[in-house]
Amino acid sequence: MFYNALKRECPLQIDPFKALVGPRPIGWISSLDPDGTANLAPYSFFNGVSDNPPMVVFSSAGRKDSITNIEQTGEFVCNLATWDLRDAMNVSSSGVDSEVDEFELAGLEKVPSEMVKPPRVAGSPVALECRHTQTVHMHDVNGDELKYALVIGQVVGIYIDDALIVNDRIDIASAKPIARHGYMDYSVVTELFRLERP
């Protein structure tokens, strides 16, 4: 099949876009509001977008607490969402008031970060400590403003659970990272393969 996405002519009952662009890594974003209340939420329109320096981006569909906090305080942490933490990750996506600390809601412990104020998630084996560099407000091909904004940050500190480090490499499959697809679907990485470049 083919359909014209501009005209929203997709004959399927549910828009398949998110099922087609996947698996998407999940940035499990912790931040603090100016009063120090912690916030935690998953974002799967998320990725690493450069490595020198390391930079990450996530897309916020409207003014959510994460983007508000990050713009006010300038800092956030991207925690790795794993198979073991999948239920807590899901709970942390609840649409609750900004005063609610989703660490507490999800029964998660906080661990102080090294270089930024927002804490990382205890039990998550990787945490990227970030400083906000830019927010890009998106528009469509007609120039019409969208509700989406890209939050870009530079990774200034990286926590890795020592158990993941094997022969100077990261054994990421042992962390069982989870990724997002469409609908309510996720995948879990348990196996890698290698391809040498030509």
Ligand SMILES: Cc1cc2nc3c(=O)[nH]c(=O)nc-3n(C[C@H](O)[C@H](O)[C@H](O)COP(=O)(O)O)c2cc1C
């Ligand atoms: C796996 C997963 C991925 C999500 N990805 C996004 C996303 O990329 N962008 C977005 O705006 N919301 C996304 N959401 C929804 C937010 O997590 C949800 O709106 C949350 O309440 C936002 O929290 P905040 O207001 O504390 O930032 C996602 C939810 C889940 C469960």
